[in-house]
Amino acid sequence: MMENKELEEIRHMLREQGYITEPSIVMSVFLAKALKKPLLIEGPAGVGKTEIAKVMSRALDTDLIRLQCYEGLDATHAIYEWNYQQQLLHLKLEEQSDKSLEEREQNIFSERFLLKRPLLQAITHHRAPVLLIDEIDRADEEFESFLLEILSDWQVSIPEIGTIKATHIPQVIVTSNRVRELSEALRRRCLYLYVSYPEFEKELQIVRGKVPGIDQKLGEQICRFMQEVRQMRLEKIPGVAETLDWAMALSALHIDHLDKEIVESTLGIVLKDWQDIRQASLSLTELLEKVGAISKFENL
Amino acid sequence: MDRPLIKRQTTLTANVVAFCRFLRQKGYTVGPREEADALQALLAIAPFHSPEAMQLCLRAALARTYAQLHTFDELYTQYWRELDKAVDSKLKDGAPEPGQKQKPKRGAQEPSLMNIKNWLQGNTQQEEAEMAAYSAQEALSHKDFSVLAEAEMEEMRQLIARIARALARRESRRRKASPKPLQLDLRRTLRTNMRRGGELLELRYYKPARHKKQIVLLCDVSKSMDLYSRFLIQFMYGLQSAYQHIETFVFSTQLYRATAALRQRDFGQALSELSGRVPGWSGGTRIGESFHAFSNEHANRLLNKQTVVIIMSDGWDTGDTALLGESMKRIHQRAGKVIWLNPLAGSQAYEPETQGMQAAMPYIDVFAPGHNAESLKALQRQLR
Numbered sequence: 008m009m010e011n012k013e014l015e016e017i018r019h020m021l022r023e024q025g026y027i028t029e030p031s032i033v034m035s036v037f038l039a040k041a042l043k044k045p046l047l048i049e050g051p052a053g054v055g056k057t058e059i060a061k062v063m064s065r066a067l068d069t070d071l072i073r074l075q076c077y078e079g080l081d082a083t084h085a086i087y088e089w090n091y092q093q094q095l096l097h098l099k100l101e102e103q104s105d106k107s108l109e110e111r112e113q114n115i116f117s118e119r120f121l122l123k124r125p126l127l128q129a130i131t132h133h134r135a136p137v138l139l140i141d142e143i144d145r146a147d148e149e150f151e152s153f154l155l156e157i158l159s160d161w162q163v164s165i166p167e168i169g170t171i172k173a174t175h176i177p178q179v180i181v182t183s184n185r186v187r188e189l190s191e192a193l194r195r196r197c198l199y200l201y202v203s204y205p206e207f208e209k210e211l212q213i214v215r216g217k218v219p220g221i222d223q224k225l226g227e228q229i230c231r232f233m234q235e236v237r238q239m240r241l242e243k244i245p246g247v248a249e250t251l252d253w254a255m256a257l258s259a260l261h262i263d264h265l266d267k268e269i270v271e272s273t274l275g276i277v278l279k280d281w282q283d284i285r286q287a288s289l290s291l292t293e294l295l296e297k298v299g300a301i302s303k304f305e306n307l
Numbered sequence: 308m309d310r311p312l313i314k315r316q317t318t319l320t321a322n323v324v325a326f327c328r329f330l331r332q333k334g335y336t337v338g339p340r341e342e343a344d345a346l347q348a349l350l351a352i353a354p355f356h357s358p359e360a361m362q363l364c365l366r367a368a369l370a371r372t373y374a375q376l377h378t379f380d381e382l383y384t385q386y387w388r389e390l391d392k393a394v395d396s397k398l399k400d401g402a403p404e405p406g407q408k409q410k411p412k413r414g415a416q417e418p419s420l421m422n423i424k425n426w427l428q429g430n431t432q433q434e435e436a437e438m439a440a441y442s443a444q445e446a447l448s449h450k451d452f453s454v455l456a457e458a459e460m461e462e463m464r465q466l467i468a469r470i471a472r473a474l475a476r477r478e479s480r481r482r483k484a485s486p487k488p489l490q491l492d493l494r495r496t497l498r499t500n501m502r503r504g505g506e507l508l509e510l511r512y513y514k515p516a517r518h519k520k521q522i523v524l525l526c527d528v529s530k531s532m533d534l535y536s537r538f539l540i541q542f543m544y545g546l547q548s549a550y551q552h553i554e555t556f557v558f559s560t561q562l563y564r565a566t567a568a569l570r571q572r573d574f575g576q577a578l579s580e581l582s583g584r585v586p587g588w589s590g591g592t593r594i595g596e597s598f599h600a601f602s603n604e605h606a607n608r609l610l611n612k613q614t615v616v617i618i619m620s621d622g623w624d625t626g627d628t629a630l631l632g633e634s635m636k637r638i639h640q641r642a643g644k645v646i647w648l649n650p651l652a653g654s655q656a657y658e659p660e661t662q663g664m665q666a667a668m669p670y671i672d673v674f675a676p677g678h679n680a681e682s683l684k685a686l687q688r689q690l691r
Binding site: 187 | 338341344347348354366368370371375493494502564566567599604605607
């Protein structure tokens with residue numbers, strides 16, 4: 008039981024946006040907003056970490072600005088870059104004018120020729136957006152410390168122009184798949200939330216919410232199957248996204264229960280690694296028995 | 308009588324701060340900033356009447372890692388239970404006499420809850436003393452690494468510095484200006500030519516950045532490796548401090564990423580941090596499971612054709628050997644080079660006969676002894 012009105016509101020909004028919520032998620036999202044702190048969300052791939060940011064931006068009725076991290080991500084892709092082509096063109100056009108050199112230089116190094124990348128976009132947006140920094144663990148450590156600087160000062164300095172201060176402080180959401188330990192400094196700056204694979208009941212709710220027409224029994228079997236598959240030693244453990252894809256596919260085929268043949272022919276939707284598929288196929292009977300889709304005595 | 312209730316309400320702020328300190332003792336990084344976060348968080352969710360909301364709120368505000376998230380609830384219960392007792396007994400006995408000293412519990416393995424009461428009474432000095440005693444105790448109860456001979460250390464340091472230099476030479480070419488027309492550096496081209504009124508006469512180029520060589524070190528710290536462990540640790544620490552692009556993992560029954568612990572500037576500190584944190588140090592060996600964990604969680608980011616994987620292990624495996632072979636195959640497929648240093652291989656009569664070694668053998672590029680400083684010199688050549 009929670010009595011805080013705003014907290015209830017957030018829960019309501021999250022639910023309304025089709026997000027099945029646990030109390031811990033609601034609390035973290037609420038506190039991130041209330042304390043104006045970045046929220047660091049960790050968890051395995053495919054559990055809907057990114058989704059939280061999307062839902063949050065819809066719930067707050069503001070824009071979502073996304074920075075996808077990757078190895079080698081640097082300032083020119085994360086903050087700003089000059090639009091060289093336009094600068095050159097502009098210089099050519101101005102050739103005949105009698106402007107002085109200084110004037111021309113000032114002209115081409117103005118905001119007009121500045122390409123704003125996500126971080127700069129976020130702090131100069133006309134209203135506080137949700138800034139999603141996705142998979143920060145993919146970027147290298149230098150970028151992390153660089154990000155820290157922006158998260159604490161909320162300003163960017165560009166040598167040619169000067170310092171650009173944030174017009175609004177964005178609501179920051181950082182996600183990580185835990186590929187790499189994040190620095191202590193970054194952790195301390197953020198609130199922390201861990202999202203794991205959903206329990207059976209929760210996953211079933213999600214499936215029913217997103218695939219409304221699904222057969223009741225099929226939905227249960229799919230979710231139970233996913234719970235079992237995640238216990239196996241796999242290269243890539245399937246997330247909720249895979250569950251939904253599978254549920255949609257089977258539902259579209261008007262299938263109302265799982266059997267060996269159906270699973271075998273559609274396993275590629277759930278598992279994305281050749282060895283995983285082979286491994287699951289080998290123990291398919293056992294898996295389906297656990298799920299309750301076939302009984303032990305059926306094949307005798 | 309509603310005196311206890313009033314008491315508890317008015318001291319909520321003090322209690323939350325004391326709770327933060329309790330967490331700090333339990334290894335949480337909780338400073339004044341986090342204390343403020345916790346209080347603001349409670350303020351934000353007010354009015355709340357359920358204890359669960361408060362617990363949820365404090366957890367969301369204070370837990371900052373996965374591990375903390377899991378221990379939080381237990382610590383929370385522990386703290387408030389103890390506090391309740393303290394408040395109750397206080398009411399019974401009346402206020403404690405000023406200046407009364409409480410003896411710290413002897414031989415207590417955990418930071419004693421006495422501390423909380425001391426905090427509540429403002430006795431911080433004793434807290435600090437007790438905390439220091441606690442950490443000293445802990446270091447001793449774990450494996451003793453403090454017997455490293457200074458001379459050995461020095462030799463090791465020099466050798467590692469040489470290895471690091473050899474590596475550094477290979478990565479010295481970063482993105483930099485190039486006289487050859489490779490790729491146009493527009494930013495610098497524009498800047499240079501502005502002086503001539505914007506006519507592009509002089510073009511500037513840069514070379515693409517070269518990938519730096521990444522080293523991944525996987526060290527076996529199980530029981531059978533005990534003899535070599537001090538050598539290993541020196542090696543890991545030295546290489547880590549001399550070379551930036553290195554990730555160090557240790558394993559026995561499970562994998563642990565040691566890079567952060569080894570980055571401590573002080574060697575002693577790094578040691579105690581490692582010995583305190585690594586699960587199953589000097590335990591059994593499950594190489595297969597550990598490598599599988601590595602290839603699952605870290606391979607994507609760490610392994611590419613520029614990566615050199617160095618494994619230090621004797622190959623004694625009590626786990627799943629088939630899994631070891633499988634994981635080695637994956638690592639080998641992705642890495643540039645796999646080097647296995649086996650301390651047993653130093654002896655002339657050694658044959659890699661253990662099952663684990665047999666399973667791994669096909670996926671090793673260089674198999675070499677790794678039992679002393681001499682063998683490291685050979686390694687230096689391999690890294691080129």
